[in-house]
Amino acid sequence: MGLLDGMxxxxxxxxxxxxxxxxxxxxxxxxxVEHAYQLIRDYFVFTDKRFVLVDKQGMTGSKVEYHSxxxxxxxxxxxxxxxxxxxxxxxxxxxxxxxxxxQKQFNKRLSIYEVQSVLASYVLR
Numbered sequence: 001m002g003l004l005d006g007m008x009x010x011x012x013x014x015x016x017x018x019x020x021x022x023x024x025x026x027x028x029x030x031x032x033v034e035h036a037y038q039l040i041r042d043y044f045v046f047t048d049k050r051f052v053l054v055d056k057q058g059m060t061g062s063k064v065e066y067h068s069x070x071x072x073x074x075x076x077x078x079x080x081x082x083x084x085x086x087x088x089x090x091x092x093x094x095x096x097x098x099x100x101x102x103q104k105q106f107n108k109r110l111s112i113y114e115v116q117s118v119l120a121s122y123v124l125r
Contacts (some may be wrong), residue, residue, distance in 0.1 A: 014038045019045055023052075026066055035118050037104070043053055044104060046103055051093075053102065071122040077101075078080050079116045 019036040020027075027033070028049060035046040043054040051074070053067040078089040088117045089112035090099040 011040055014043070026052075035115075037115070039104065046120075046122065051119075051122070071095075071125070073097075073121075074123045077116070077119055077123065079112045081112055085115065091119070093119070 011089045016033045016036050020033040021087045023045070027047065029052075032043055032048045034048055037044050041056045044054075045052040045054065049070075051069040051071060053069070055065040055067070057063040057065065060093075075094045075096050077091065077093045077124060078101075082089045088105045091104045091112065093103075
């Protein structure tokens with residue numbers, strides 16, 4: 001992922017095995033990272049049990065907030081594909097008890113259909 005993509009708010013897919021090792025302290029026994037995406041230095045991660053938003057804070061990013069969302073808390077979600085002039089695709093996820101959705105943008109190099117399919121496979125169980 002290029003610096004410009006990150007500055008523009010675009011997420012890119014990253015290797016799930018890299019995140020598995022990094023998340024070893026916060027994962028439940030037997031929990032597996034299956035998909036991960038990075039936005040500058042923040043992540044959002046799909047495990048086989050939950051959706052995790054990772055917010056690295058401060059100048060050094062040494063302070064980290066892990067926000068876990070059980071898939072059963074996701075009430076609905078939507079995707080918006082990239083267009084001719086709007087080059088970004090967008091994912092919106094609504095969580096029970098929250099009025100506004102979690103929103104993430106993706107560049108054209110990442111298939112929004114793949115992300116939607118991953119989310120649907122967990123939420124629609």
